[in-house]
Amino acid sequence: MEILKFSEEHLAFEKRLEAFIDFEVIPNIQKWEKDKIVPKSVWRQLGENGFLCPNLPKKYGGTGGDFLHSVLVAKQLARSNFNGLATFIHSDIVVPYIEAYGTEKQLNKYLPGCVTGDIITAVGMTEPDSGSDLASMNTTAVEDGDSFVINGTKTFISNGVNCDLVVLAAINPEGDNPHKAVSLFLVEDGTKGFTKGKPLEKMGWKSQDTAELFFSDCRIPKENLLGSQGNGFKMLMAKLQQERLICSVSAMYFCENMLKWTVEYLKNKGALNSQVARFALSEMGTEITVGNVYMEKLVEEHMKKESIIVETSMGKYFTTDLVKRISLRCLELIGDFGSLEECPVARTFRDSRITSIFAGTNEIMKEIIAKFSYS
Amino acid sequence: MELNLTRSQKEIQKAATTFAKGEFDKDLALNLDKKGRFPEEIWKKAAELGLVGIHIDGDKELSLVDSVIVAQSLCAVDSGIGSSILSTTSGAELLFMDGDENFRSKYLVPLLTGDKVCSFAYLESEKNLQSTNTRAYLQDGVVTLSGSKLYVVNAEIADYFIILCLISLKEEPSENLSLIVVDKNTDGINIRPLGEKLGFRMNPVANVDFSEAKIPAANILTFNCESKLKKYLAIDHILKASVAIGIAKGAFLRALEYTKLRKQFGTAIAGFQVTKHKIADMDTQIQTANLLTFQAAQNIENGNYDDLPSAQALLTASKAAVYVCDEAVQLMGGYGYMAEYDVERFYRDAKALEITYPSCSALKDIIANKVIGKIK
Ligand SMILES: Cc1cc2nc3c(=O)[nH]c(=O)nc-3n(C[C@H](O)[C@H](O)[C@H](O)COP(=O)(O)OP(=O)(O)OC[C@H]3O[C@@H](n4cnc5c(N)ncnc54)[C@H](O)[C@@H]3O)c2cc1C
Numbered sequence: 001m002e003i004l005k006f007s008e009e010h011l012a013f014e015k016r017l018e019a020f021i022d023f024e025v026i027p028n029i030q031k032w033e034k035d036k037i038v039p040k041s042v043w044r045q046l047g048e049n050g051f052l053c054p055n056l057p058k059k060y061g062g063t064g065g066d067f068l069h070s071v072l073v074a075k076q077l078a079r080s081n082f083n084g085l086a087t088f089i090h091s092d093i094v095v096p097y098i099e100a101y102g103t104e105k106q107l108n109k110y111l112p113g114c115v116t117g118d119i120i121t122a123v124g125m126t127e128p129d130s131g132s133d134l135a136s137m138n139t140t141a142v143e144d145g146d147s148f149v150i151n152g153t154k155t156f157i158s159n160g161v162n163c164d165l166v167v168l169a170a171i172n173p174e175g176d177n178p179h180k181a182v183s184l185f186l187v188e189d190g191t192k193g194f195t196k197g198k199p200l201e202k203m204g205w206k207s208q209d210t211a212e213l214f215f216s217d218c219r220i221p222k223e224n225l226l227g228s229q230g231n232g233f234k235m236l237m238a239k240l241q242q243e244r245l246i247c248s249v250s251a252m253y254f255c256e257n258m259l260k261w262t263v264e265y266l267k268n269k270g271a272l273n274s275q276v277a278r279f280a281l282s283e284m285g286t287e288i289t290v291g292n293v294y295m296e297k298l299v300e301e302h303m304k305k306e307s308i309i310v311e312t313s314m315g316k317y318f319t320t321d322l323v324k325r326i327s328l329r330c331l332e333l334i335g336d337f338g339s340l341e342e343c344p345v346a347r348t349f350r351d352s353r354i355t356s357i358f359a360g361t362n363e364i365m366k367e368i369i370a371k372f373s374y375s
Numbered sequence: 376m377e378l379n380l381t382r383s384q385k386e387i388q389k390a391a392t393t394f395a396k397g398e399f400d401k402d403l404a405l406n407l408d409k410k411g412r413f414p415e416e417i418w419k420k421a422a423e424l425g426l427v428g429i430h431i432d433g434d435k436e437l438s439l440v441d442s443v444i445v446a447q448s449l450c451a452v453d454s455g456i457g458s459s460i461l462s463t464t465s466g467a468e469l470l471f472m473d474g475d476e477n478f479r480s481k482y483l484v485p486l487l488t489g490d491k492v493c494s495f496a497y498l499e500s501e502k503n504l505q506s507t508n509t510r511a512y513l514q515d516g517v518v519t520l521s522g523s524k525l526y527v528v529n530a531e532i533a534d535y536f537i538i539l540c541l542i543s544l545k546e547e548p549s550e551n552l553s554l555i556v557v558d559k560n561t562d563g564i565n566i567r568p569l570g571e572k573l574g575f576r577m578n579p580v581a582n583v584d585f586s587e588a589k590i591p592a593a594n595i596l597t598f599n600c601e602s603k604l605k606k607y608l609a610i611d612h613i614l615k616a617s618v619a620i621g622i623a624k625g626a627f628l629r630a631l632e633y634t635k636l637r638k639q640f641g642t643a644i645a646g647f648q649v650t651k652h653k654i655a656d657m658d659t660q661i662q663t664a665n666l667l668t669f670q671a672a673q674n675i676e677n678g679n680y681d682d683l684p685s686a687q688a689l690l691t692a693s694k695a696a697v698y699v700c701d702e703a704v705q706l707m708g709g710y711g712y713m714a715e716y717d718v719e720r721f722y723r724d725a726k727a728l729e730i731t732y733p734s735c736s737a738l739k740d741i742i743a744n745k746v747i748g749k750i751k
Contacts, residue, residue: 131708133639156709201405203704203712203719276736328697331573331730336498336526339727340580341571349573349726353704353719354712361708363649 001289003296006068013065014072017051021080029082032207036199038084040120040162046087047117053091056099060111067092067242067303071249078253081344083351084207089158090114092246093239093359094121097167097184101227101235106186110165122163124154124213125236131156132364134169135178135233139215141170141185148185148225150193150218156358160211161196164189168215169232182232186224193218204350241309243359244316245302251319251355252295255288255326258348262330265337277333284326291322310372317365320355327352378669384444391426391445395452401717404453408576408720413532414456421449421460422489428464431471431487439610439672443617447665450621451628453717454724458618459577462529466495466537468610469554473597482535482556494533496524496583498732507552509540509585518542518555518590520563523582526731530566530581534559538585539604542595552604554596563588574720574727605682610675612685612733616668616692619728623661623692623699626721630657630703633710650706657699664692686733686741693735696725 006014024045032038046052054069056062063069070092077085095114098106098121113119130136139152150170157166166187175181187194197212227235263281266272298315301308327349331338338346356362380388398417407414421427426449430442442461449457463486470483470493485491499522500506509522520540527536536557543549557564565584572580597603631654634645644650671684700722704711711718729735 126709129638131639133641136639136641201409201714203714203723274736324701328701328726331726332735334730335734336731338730339526339573339575340569341573342569343573346573350723353722356705357708357712361705363647363705 001293003293003300004068004071006072010068010072013050013054013069014076016049017073017076018079020046020049020051021076025080025082025085029080029084029207032084034206036201036207037161037209038207040117042085043087043117043120043162045117046085047115050115052087052117053095053111053115055091056095056111056115060099060107061115062111067299070246071299074246074250075253078250078257081254081257081348081351082207083205086158086205086208088246088250089123090121093243094123094167096242097123097226097235097239098186100239101184103223105223106226110186113164119164120159120162121165121167122157122159122213124157124166124168126154126156128153128155132361134236135182137169137171137178137182139168139170140173141183142173143222144219146222147219148222150185150187150215150220152215154213154215156200156210157213158208158210158358160213161199161209163196166194166213167226168213169236170215172230175230179233180230182236183229184226184232184235185220186226187215187218187220188224191218191220203353204347205354206350240360241302241307241312244312244365245298247355247359248295248298248312248315248319251323251352252288252292254323254348254352255284255291255319258323258326258330258345259284259288261344262333265334271333280329280333284329287322288326291319295319310369313360313365313368316359317356317362317369320352321362323348323352323355378665380444384440387429387441388444388448390424391448392452394421394424394426395449395457399449399453399456401453404456404717404720405714408455409714411571411576411579413529413577413579414459417456418460418463419489422487425487427460427489428467428487431464431467431483436676436678437468437471437610439613439675440669442614443668443672446614446617447621447624450618451624454618454622454625454721455575455577457621458575458724461614461618462578463489463492465528466493466607469495469537469596469600469603469607470556472603472606473554473600477593478556478596485534491534492529492532493535493537494527494529495537495539496527496530497539498525498527499523500525507539507541509538510543510548511540511553511555511590512543512545513592513595514545516592518592518595520555520557520585520588520590523584525582526569526580527583528575528578528580530583531568531579536583537596539600542598551599552601553598554600554603555590556594556596557585557588557590561588561590572727574723574725576723606680608733609671609680609682609685612682612689612738613668613672613675615728616664616671616685616689619689619692619696619725620661620664620668622721622725622728623657623664623696626696626700626703626718626725627657627661629716629718629721630654630706630711633707633716637707644706653702653706657702660691660695660698664688664695667691681745682741683745686738689733690735690738690742693725693729697722697729700725 054065058064141148172181199209430437511520542553568581667688671688703718
């Protein structure tokens with residue numbers, strides 16, 4: 001039922017990544033989860049090996065790969081059952097903004113560092129009072145001579161502590177139509193007036209440094225505007241397709257892993273003689289197979305540069321809901337052992353619960369689907 | 376909806392809620408959950424107020440509804456601290472039903488006064504209690520006990536265990552399930568902690584091994600306890616259902632308050648039609664579980680220990696808790712995923728309750744057996 005065709009080169013890439021995850025990531029997960037952060041050195045190691053931004057062109061230091069490389073990164077990270085190194089946020093969500101809208105100067109300045117891991121990126125959209133309703137944001141950017149002055153607070157920002165560069169959405173307080181007043185800015189770590197909070201305590205994604213970002217009269221040069229002024233909303237919407245797609249890809253691999261682990265566990269316990277268990281596994285396996293075909297089809301269309309906003313919204317809703325349901329159901333089949341953190345599905349349950357909330361909640365996905373399809 | 380509570384039940388509800396609101400500090404709860412520590416001081420205070428094992432009041436029948444109310448009230452304020460307090464009397468009803476004055480004063484009363492913690496160790500396989508293999512034989516007034524128990528809640532903090540085992544009078548094996556009380560400091564007990572938990576983190580869990588532990592014969596609580604055990608499980612299911620309902624209520628009230636305050640797109644989240652219907656579903660499930668649980672508890676107060684209503688109550692309540700907590704997390708968006716907003720912890724607790732013994736599958740077996748009866 002596979003749609004995606006991986007070349008020899010892709011598979012060699014995956015093999016190297018697999019080894020990296022086995023030796024450099026998996027043995028450290030416990031520690032990083034306790035520390036609530038992954039050391040920056042690991043990002044650089046990933047970069048050295050070509051695992052960050054795998055589809056950036058060679059002229060910016062990239063390996064010139066394609067989106068299938070990103071799919072393989074998501075697959076291998078899912079195999080590690082670990083989300084601290086959510087490199088897809090960097091490689092497939094944030095860096096593409098710079099790549100697509102950056103000036104030649106910005107591209108040359110930042111992209112090589114994004115590939116090597118010397119520059120870890122974050123995207124700052126959400127604010128304490130503005131989540132789903134992005135247009136209600138309060139972080140302002142005011143022109144002043146040859147700079148912009150930024151004031152406001154962003155919250156729940158992934159890579160918020162580790163980030164060296166933030167793609168920040170801020171609004172021009174003078175604009176009357178908020179949809180035309182938002183612009184994107186590149187804010188470097190260390191800029192005066194820009195401070196970071198501590199990693200927030202969460203249900204899962206324990207070693208992902210989700211944090212608040214504070215901007216207080218933070219002055220950045222005008223050349224750090226990303227794309228054209230007032231076009232922020234459009235740029236965000238345009239890039240959400242890939243953001244939501246990579247969430248679906250990741251969710252499907254997590255589903256597969258959970259099911260695989262649960263089957264093994266039940267087999268070893270001799271619990272497959274239960275008809276109820278066998279039916280549950282069959283039902284989950286069916287849903288996952290159907291979901292995979294859809295996910296792979298989305299990847300294929302996306303790689304052909306098709307605009308598939310509704311389809312990716314459907315995918316984001318379906319796959320993130322599925323990963324939650326599979327985790328709940330696998331835990332039920334596993335029973336008492338599932339109540340211990342030693343059980344890998346317990347962590348997947350905690351980790352995957354966020355996926356139907358971030359990158360647009362599933363309620364927002366359904367609004368989008370309805371707006372484009374049924375109104 | 377309010378159930379028809381008697382005056383004294385209403386007073387208990389008020390006392391438990393007031394106590395919990397006054398004592399269950401939010402930061403403390405977060406910290407205890409993170410570190411996996413038992414809320415010792417608050418438990419002692421709850422016992423002083425008479426909230427621990429309130430249904431075991433010395434009368435012939437248990438006033439189980441009282442404990443249903445206390446469990447719900449405490450867990451709604453904080454699922455972790457509330458359920459921890461309730462967990463200290465695990466197995467106490469067995470002491471009440473079968474213990475003579477000696478047992479009662481030595482082992483039951485200290486539980487109710489908050490001086491001691493008891494842990495009922497029963498599981499050996501996750502499937503059923505019939506696969507008990509822990510064996511003991513009685514000789515010269517001494518019982519020698521060997522075997523292993525799994526997933527023993529509070530093993531590390533308990534002062535004594537009630538052990539489900541097969542006791543033989545001579546060395547020849549017996550297949551009769553029996554109960555014996557074992558002091559924790561008895562030689563031959565090895566406690567193997569099971570590490571961090573998904574939920575109910577304030578109650579550490581461990582496997583416990585007994586190798587030729589010597590126990591005075593006077594500690595044998597019940598020979599041939601099968602029917603007592605069935606009664607006990609009916610009670611236990613109702614208490615667990617009450618914890619689940621408390622967790623659901625706690626998450627529900629938090630989400631309800633949040634959605635009324637949180638505005639997006641110029642509207643309170645609670646103003647969206649989809650939110651309204653979610654809230655309707657959440658409340659309906661809680662009320663359904665509540666009714667079943669109260670009715671099952673009243674049955675037992677009337678001396679009817681039928682295991683069908685209690686299994687149905689627990690199945691409904693634990694499913695409701697998972698569903699309600701899951702929606703609460705979703706309704707609170709990114710905040711719902713943050714520890715500070717509590718509901719993620721309630722959600723983990725709800726899920727842990729649902730998947731640990733007795734599993735939904737085990738409960739459905741009980742229900743199906745009763746409903747279907749004999750198949751010719
Ligand atoms: C771990 C984590 C990582 C994150 N990473 C980032 C990041 O890197 N960058 C970033 O900018 N943001 C990030 N976020 C923020 C995330 O995108 C937001 O949490 C999300 O968009 C939802 O916003 P909110 O939390 O404010 O919820 P709200 O928008 O307040 O929503 C609350 C509830 O109301 C529902 N709702 C809202 N509007 C409607 C409607 N019209 N109809 C029906 N229901 C509705 C929602 O679906 C939700 O259930 C992250 C969040 C988390 C938890």
